[in-house]
Amino acid sequence: MSQSLSHGDLFHTSFGKRGFIRRSALKLLCLPRRSLQSSCGRKPKPPVILLRCAHISQISQSSSLEVLQIDGGRPLRGELQISGSKNAALALMAASILAQGPVMLTRVPSLADISSMCAVLRSVGASAELSGTDLCVDASQLSSVQPAAIAVRALRAGFLVLGPLLARAGEAEVALPGGCDIGSRPIDLHIEGLRAMGAETGRGALR
Incomplete structure (x- = not known):
């Protein structure tokens, strides 16, 4: 039954x-x-x-x-403002490390993950200022290749800074990411992709 x-x-x-x-x-x-x-x-x-x-x-x-x-009801009419994509914004924030000058992102959603990613960027010496839905990131003066572990572990996308840091500084040490526990979310594809481009692993770091 x-x-x-x-x-x-x-x-x-x-x-x-x-x-x-x-x-x-x-x-x-x-x-x-x-x-x-x-x-x-x-x-x-x-x-x-x-x-x-x-x-x-x-x-x-x-x-x-x-x-x-x-059946029934009435036609749907009106206007709805759609915010920008969180996942796209997080990836672009990580990519901003590659620019040696200010990067302006618009229509950035106001979410906890965005604030956490700002903390990741600031921990390596970049500035990240959010004004409304506009975010200005300036990574021209990087001071570290090892973002704060507590910041990286606050979200899954924190690991995305690994590639840009490696390309910009030649080395990077990034903690394992955190985020929601929604099943298996391996990072081996990131590591293997970087190795395929010539990166080497040593003492847990990529060079």
Whole structure:
């Protein structure tokens, strides 16, 4: 027998004429299927994710994908300002070490990881000043090739300064990165890529 797991109300918004969903009416259900193969030898299907809504008019199936058709609501109109990409900003902040002068990044999102990356840059002698969504990084006067370990371990992207430091100064010592524990996130590809370009490892440092 299938079991239903309610994850509570998700959101309230409108998706056009056929997609208005009320918060009070919307819940996410996970309906596990039988895990055993059928007598026909077909593989079991994955769990089905369904939306339970008072305005659902039909459920259709195309191949292995269930589709909900939701009637009612109103068209979505208005303006929404999208912030810049955090991951792009972090990579560009690390790359700014390569420039021997000020680098201005715009539309930088205001997030904890951005502040942590600023701390990484400052620990090697660069300046990083955030004003609104504009970030100015000046790495013209580097003073160290070993960023503070506590700063690097505050986020996953802290490790990205390894390549720019190595290219700029000829050597670098960077602590293992931290960040969210969301599974295996190896750094061996970074190391192997740098070695392929001639870098050498010695006492845990790259030269």
